[in-house]
Amino acid sequence: MKVMEVKLITQNAFVLLLAVTVRAQVNPEMCxxxxxxxxxxIQDEDISASSQWSESTAARFGRHVYGDGAWCPSIVSEPDGLKEYLQVDLRSLHFITLVGTQGRHADGMGNEFAQRYRIKYSRDGSSWVGWHDRKGKQIIEGNKNAYDVVLKDLEPPIIARFVRFMPVxxxxxxxxxxxxxxxxxxxxxxxxxxxxxxxxMIYRGLDVFFNDSVYDGASGLGQLTDGTWGLDDFLHSHIYSLWPGYDYVGWNNRSFPRGYVEMIFEFDRVRNFSSMKVHCNNMFSRGVRMFRQVTCYFRSGSEWEADPVTFRPTVDRVRESARFITVPLGDRTASTIxxxxxxxxxxxxxxxxxxxSGSAVYNTSLAPRDDPTHKVDDSNTRILIGCLVAIIAILLAIIVIILWRQVWQKMLEKASRRMLDDELTARLAIQTWAFSFNHSSLSSEGGSTSNSTYERIFPLCADYQEPSRLIRKLPEFSQSTECLGKTSGSDGAPHYAEADIISLQESSDSSTYSITAINMNFFAGTDSSMREFPxxxxxxxxxLGEGQFGEVHLCEAEGMQDFLGEDLSIEGNNECPLLVAVKTLREDANKNARNDFLKEIRIMSRLRDPNIVRLLAVCVDTDPLCMITEYMENGDLNQFLSHTMYFLSPVTSSAFSYTKLIGMAMQIASGMKYLSSLNFVHRDLATRNCLVGKKYTIKIADFGMSRNLYRGDYYRIQGRAVLPIRWMSWESILLGKFTMASDVWAFGVTLWEILTLCKEQPYSQLSDEQVIENTGEFFRDQGKQVYLPKPACCPDRVYNDLMLSCWRRNAKQRPSFQDIHSQLLESLA
Known part of the structure; x- marks a missing residue:
């Protein structure tokens, strides 16, 4: 009960804090x-339409969720979707991030719905703009039946008062x-x-475009107001498979003789401005820095005021991270800046x-007339924020007291069992070794229900379908106790704990060693080759990324070649510092995390394969603990294929022949063959976790999972697990079962990525929930499951004999990595 009380108090405090944040600055994930x-x-008079079929299908019925009401145009919609529309007047400007549509089922008797539609929007009701996504697509996929609600994110979001839905x-x-x-x-x-x-910008042969790609062209709002902040590395983007530089708008100093870029911002009325926040990139190693100085001029009427505001931020010459810079505007009054x-x-x-900004106090002779459709009262904003901050402080104090009491109770209860716990920990499988994916246990708590079809929508919220609940809906679940009993808890729900890998890999084959025995051999003694690096x-x-207990950094190691010696030396110039990846453990990490980090070092130090990233040295004499591994100069395979092929000319693209691509896949299969010979399960095999070196050398790693760049590849269940579901086998998603056979499934997806040049995500046409539903079809095995399509350059025999065999329902019928390596070799013959 105490834990639930703490969670409830924390959630309430978080919601209050979010309310203040949303009011202060728009965030698409919370708005x-x-x-x-x-x-x-929204009143009936604010809903209109181009036409209506009858009085019972007028525009005002476009709001109904239940019953047989809906808006239906008087004539059949045309293929271009540019004539008939349902219009909504929001009475004031709104930041719109999501839309939902539903058909008219008339208690099961009707079957009218919009399969596709367009959206147009306007701020004044006279100038209209057609919405399109970040790739230029205007058509939005709508409903497939008359009763389900289909929600679609608007990427990019729009700022509008009037919105039109136009069926296609x-x-x-x-x-x-x-x-x-x-x-x-x-x-x-x-x-x-x-x-x-x-x-x-042309950077290392790549064309990097810094244009405002979502500028709407009508009233001049675009990428600088879409609520999306760029990453530290401007070559990467939050959005999958877009061109380098997409998140930023940028300029070259050589094109501005005066040494500055001028921007003009127009506002709805005279306002009192307290500050301006500018998100800047600061990757100075590539010639990009935050601005040196900004000078802002203000205008309330027709003339600019004579005294501008000048601000000089402290230029960071150490950290290359992007950041917000707050420019104080001194409560200046203006309608244009x-x-x-x-x-x-x-x-x-x-x-x-x-x-x-807030409501401005200004000369009434200059003020516009009151707009009855837009009444914003900011007079009590500061009082409200002060009260909320005080409430949050009190709640946090209560939480700290409750948690402190619980910590002391647990310390007293466990004091007598520490020796037993240490012994038990030594027998468990490693929780954070380099080739296992970090999952938390999935709980089986039920979600709340609601009487409303449309609810407050947040990304990855609690009402998303969890794998553990999805399988309970399958009719075969009750008849599959033999399969589930070995892999689930008492409630039948799979749990994704690291220790499960031990029991899940048991085999009747006497030639297969258990991973427990292998790990115990690895724990014995120390590796003399792992010396302390200065x-x-x-x-x-x-x-490169961060996790719960540590970070991964790209570093230069001076004298590493001499340190390793001839037997362990790797490619590189002895006179130049060597690029390495350094995984660190935070100094405040707990004892278990510290032990796991040291165990990971012992395991990594014994892995020796040309296609596995190698541990080179350690720094464990003082905190923070560090392990130093190889870093390949061409980065990960996903970015290498997608970006390189995007910018290659027809002449140079011949280097990426089918033979080259299959050669890359063979190297991955070779590395996985080595891991499988030791009964090691990777659990996150994908092109993002494979690094590329000179001469297309491929090595398997695990750095991709920590990059913000690939956060869209993982299905996040709040407070429970993070799953790369588009690469996972059906038994891994539904049963929590990870074996070499599930790695084979992931290899099939990885091979598909390689042969499609990583141009899109696997199952890009499916949402995360639909991917999970598709695994249910694999479980039922009624021929309704959806497979990844054959890549254009993939021969039929490779797709049919290799890829599809990796995705067989029966894990025992999938090929081994030895077989996969042999088949790939034969495909080149």
């Missing part, structure tokens, strides 16, 4: 509130729609901005600009 089509906040059909059919919009009120008041066109950002290096890159010879270059 997902229903705007009132279902709840009734492939053939003549009657359509009906019910809709809901999700977002929050746009309180920033920014109506438009004007900036110079972004420039193009002009800012000049001065260069401090060759390039300047911005990904977001936001303003903090940590002062490590130079930090870039943070």
């Amino acid at each position: 997902r509130y229903p705007l009132g089509m279902t709840g009734g906040q 059909t492939d053939h003549s059919m009657i359509v009906c729609m019910r809709v809901e919009l999700y977002g929050c009120e746009w309180l920033d008041g920014l109506m438009s901005y004007s900036i110079p066109d972004g420039h193009q 002009k800012c000049r950002f001065h260069f401090s290096d060759l390039w300047m890159l911005f990904s977001e600009v936001a303003f903090q 940590r002062q010879k490590l130079t930090f270059k870039e943070k």
